[in-house]
Amino acid sequence: MSTAPAPGQIVAGALAPHPPHLVYAENPPQNEPRAECGWEVLRWGYERLRADLQKKQIDVIIVHSPHWKTTQGTHVLALPQFQGLSVDPIFPHLFRYQYDLRVDVELAHAIVAEGRAAGLELQPMENPKFRVDYGSIISCHMTRPTWDLPIVAISSNRAHFDFGNEVGEQLQVRLGEATRRAVERTGRRALLLASNSLSHRHFTVEPALPEDMTHEHIYHHGQYLWDMRMINHLRAGRSRQALAEMPDFIDGAISECKDGSLTWLLSALGFPAYPAELYGYGTVIGTGNAIMGWDPARAEAR
Numbered sequence: 001m002s003t004a005p006a007p008g009q010i011v012a013g014a015l016a017p018h019p020p021h022l023v024y025a026e027n028p029p030q031n032e033p034r035a036e037c038g039w040e041v042l043r044w045g046y047e048r049l050r051a052d053l054q055k056k057q058i059d060v061i062i063v064h065s066p067h068w069k070t071t072q073g074t075h076v077l078a079l080p081q082f083q084g085l086s087v088d089p090i091f092p093h094l095f096r097y098q099y100d101l102r103v104d105v106e107l108a109h110a111i112v113a114e115g116r117a118a119g120l121e122l123q124p125m126e127n128p129k130f131r132v133d134y135g136s137i138i139s140c141h142m143t144r145p146t147w148d149l150p151i152v153a154i155s156s157n158r159a160h161f162d163f164g165n166e167v168g169e170q171l172q173v174r175l176g177e178a179t180r181r182a183v184e185r186t187g188r189r190a191l192l193l194a195s196n197s198l199s200h201r202h203f204t205v206e207p208a209l210p211e212d213m214t215h216e217h218i219y220h221h222g223q224y225l226w227d228m229r230m231i232n233h234l235r236a237g238r239s240r241q242a243l244a245e246m247p248d249f250i251d252g253a254i255s256e257c258k259d260g261s262l263t264w265l266l267s268a269l270g271f272p273a274y275p276a277e278l279y280g281y282g283t284v285i286g287t288g289n290a291i292m293g294w295d296p297a298r299a300e301a302r
Ligand code: 2XP
Pocket: 018, 019, 020, 090, 197, 256, 284, 285, 287, 288, 289
């Protein structure tokens, strides 16, 4: 059944991690390297997420990425179009991707304005030569490979790193609220993506064939336990408990949540008390990746 949500709301949210390996293994025309296979369980998870999102009317995707790291507050893409070649600095043999994307500039400015009104430091990114980060590109590609929707990309500021996890978390909660207000004010039906992995300890040696799945496995039992703990909270609708444990999770699992994307998403969604859908969990070079979705309409129907 197709749903037609009223304008001015977040129609879905997803935890949409960005290992470049997933795009590599999909072999899309935009990416130069070719793969035989790999990380299927995660890629099938994305397939199921995409199928659920197809049932929704969505005007725009807002993505918050750990790999656009800004030190002077939060930046937001704010020109109508960006194009270029995105090369993963750690995995240039897996990800060399030609991107050409459209931005919802009005919504971008609304996020900047709402964030500033809440006392946050925000800047619109208006340099036409700016190279969009690979985290934003990969999460958007895996969620919506047709690129038929405009996006708004939001940077991760360095507050967790510079001032501590608690300060960083507070800022991301406020940024999430400001994002929600901007969506409501502009009348958009928005899909929000948090681009981060969960546990994040990497292998230090890559196999000769990157997609050789005989090498892929959980790196560390303690990190796995942390991932399961957070996933169980979110699947049970305990997002406030997940938030409460986030500073310890970040340290215990060396988590990419340290860049704030998941906290921003949970805050924008109003800290869901309804269950998240788990579409897939798997490791990529040992890091823990969960693909999860929040559907506010499903929660209302309960
Ligand atoms: O190192 C990172 O942050 C990456 N995005 C690449 C690799 C695997 C992630 O899970």
